[in-house]
Amino acid sequence: MVERVERRFDLRPRRLAGDTAYGAVRLLKWLVDRNIAPHLPVWDKSARADGTYSRADFVFDQERNIYVCPGGAKLTSTGNIDQGHIVYYRASKNDCSRCSLKPKCTTATARKLTRDLNEDVRDRVRALADTEAxxxxxxxxxxxxxxxxxxxxxxxxxxFRLRGLSGIRDEVLLTATAQNxxxxxxxxxxxxxSQAASCSA
Ligand code: SF4
Incomplete structure (x- = not known):
């Protein structure tokens, strides 16, 4: 739709608003690459509901390309990319087996996190959520x-009561006209x- 509007009317939005359904990282990246500010809630399923640590409890260190866990240990990545966009970060078994926070973290021998290749885009969009714009x-x-x-x-x-594209177009047009x-x-x-009473009478 954005491309079609640009082709037809030479208009490109500076921002795009929508609900979480539009907050998938691929769309966020598409918008950011075109200098359109995504005013969208980020679609992120990494939060855990069972009280154990979510990914947000780990700090990503961009420079060293590691996560630091709540216990201060490092989660590192081999750099391998799964399914074209997922990178895994793993804590060491040694760190996790000695950690007093383990019951709040993982039932596995060591904690593993996933990070999307475009996670930095998600972070940028999250930061927009606190702005007045x-x-x-x-x-x-x-x-x-x-x-x-x-x-x-x-x-x-x-x-719809009518069938076919032209029927639907007519129906939507009539409804929008009635609404306007x-x-x-x-x-x-x-x-x-002072006159409001007589107008509503
Ligand atoms: S279990 Fe492992 S990843 Fe979790 S807090 Fe402890 S050391 Fe860190």
């Missing part, structure tokens, strides 16, 4: 999504406070 995008996204929700629930666009007329009527009817 991200918050502004979130508010604007909610406004837009509200319109779609109303189209579905109130104007009953939860299923509703909004227009509301705006026109917005009288100054």
């Amino acid at each position: 991200f918050e502004q995008s979130r508010r604007e996204r909610k406004k837009v999504e509200m319109r779609f929700a109303r189209m579905k629930r109130i104007l009953r666009l939860d299923r 007329l509703r909004r227009l009527a509301k705006l026109l009817c917005r009288a100054p406070p």
Whole structure:
């Protein structure tokens, strides 16, 4: 869609907002490579719900290309890449077997972490989440999504009655027109406070 809009209208967004479904690392990278700020929650399934240490509890040292665990031990990588994008970091069996934190860390003989090749992109996008610009995008996204929700629930666009692309195009166009007329009527009817009573009567 971004490419199509650029081709047709010579427009490229400076930021893109969406929900977690759009937060996969491949899309984040695609956007960052095109200088489009991804105002998206990062899709990250590394968090653990059982109270044991998640990957976020380990500190990545970019310079040395290692993770440092909560016990201060190093997790190193062989540099091998699995499935084209996953790198494994492993603690040493010696460190883990002597560690008092092991019950909170792993049931295996040594802890292993995975890191995506583009994890630095994820980190950059996570950092955006605390900015005012991200918050502004979130508010604007909610406004837009509200319109779609109303189209579905109130104007009953939860299923199409016509078939085929042109039928669907007509149906969506008519629904959007009806919605805009509703909004227009509301705006026109917005009288100054003193006259509001007579307008709604
Ligand atoms: S079990 Fe291993 S990886 Fe986990 S905290 Fe202890 S030394 Fe670090």
